[in-house]
Amino acid sequence: MWSKTHISVRKVGDVAIVDVTGSLTEGSEKEMDTAYQQAQNEGLTKILINFDRQSFITSAGFGLIVKLIWQARNSGHVLRVAHTSDQTRELFDVIGLTQSIDVFDSEETALAEF
Secondary structure, X not given: OOOOOEXXXXXXXXXXXXXXXXXXXXXXXXXXXXXXXXXXXXXXXXXXXXXXXXXXXXXXXXXXXXXXXXXXXXXXXEEEEEOOOHHHHHHHHHOOHHHOOEEEOOHHHHHHHO
């Protein structure tokens, strides 16, 4: 069974960091939407989804990321992902998401590249 998702938002400079622990699943949609909305409400246009290395993403979770990519593009925001497990990074490559979103090994590297 997947671990419960916890999503929180914090601000570093002009970047909203959406920290994700646990499993990103279809049940995470409301919490992820709330986090994205919080970043928008604060006027932040740079958003980093920062995973815990033990996080797991289901196919529906990848669907949520695709939805966020479209929302970010339509809003003129920059969206990036950091700190995924090696397996998750490989899935980003296999399903072609790395063509649409930058994936970084660490939060620090992603922040430096904004």
